[in-house]
Amino acid sequence: MFRLVTxxxxxxxxxxxxxxxxxxxxxxxxxxxxxSTSAEHxxxxxxxxLDEDGDLAGGLTGRTWAYWLHVDLLWxxxxxxxxxxxxxxxxxxERTARTERACTRSRLETWDLQAPGFYRxxxxxxxxxxxxxxxxxxEFILVKEL
Numbered sequence: 001m002f003r004l005v006t007x008x009x010x011x012x013x014x015x016x017x018x019x020x021x022x023x024x025x026x027x028x029x030x031x032x033x034x035x036s037t038s039a040e041h042x043x044x045x046x047x048x049x050l051d052e053d054g055d056l057a058g059g060l061t062g063r064t065w066a067y068w069l070h071v072d073l074l075w076x077x078x079x080x081x082x083x084x085x086x087x088x089x090x091x092x093x094e095r096t097a098r099t100e101r102a103c104t105r106s107r108l109e110t111w112d113l114q115a116p117g118f119y120r121x122x123x124x125x126x127x128x129x130x131x132x133x134x135x136x137x138x139e140f141i142l143v144k145e146l
């Protein structure tokens with residue numbers, strides 16, 4: 001008999017993560033090959049664009065792991081849009097991932113109301129989409145060879 005609990009529990013979450021990681025490494029030669037390499041652990045990657053006053057004009061946050069760049073967030077302040085700043089932020093993240101972290105691919109998710117066209121212009125290809133996530137919105141999953 002089991003008792004199911006729906007409380008947030010940091011200690012159990014860490015334990016669960018560790019046990020799942022162990023099982024995954026046991027089951028996957030690819031994951032075992034990552035052990036003791038520079039790509040074994042996830043590392044944050046951030047690129048910031050500051051205006052002449054030092055205020056945030058745009059930024060990109062992501063992470064690298066397993067020779068992949070994962071772009072989590074990319075945003076450019078409205079007055080600076082259309083001037084190539086988003087392309088520069090993404091390009092710098094890709095360059096850093098490729099040259100400093102040996103990444104060979106990049107991935108991201110974006111909504112139809114955001115920038116799928118922008119990412120396609122940067123060389124990203126759609127590999128999937130999730131309709132109605134959140135309701136009324138389509139999420140695109142895009143990848144790029146670096």
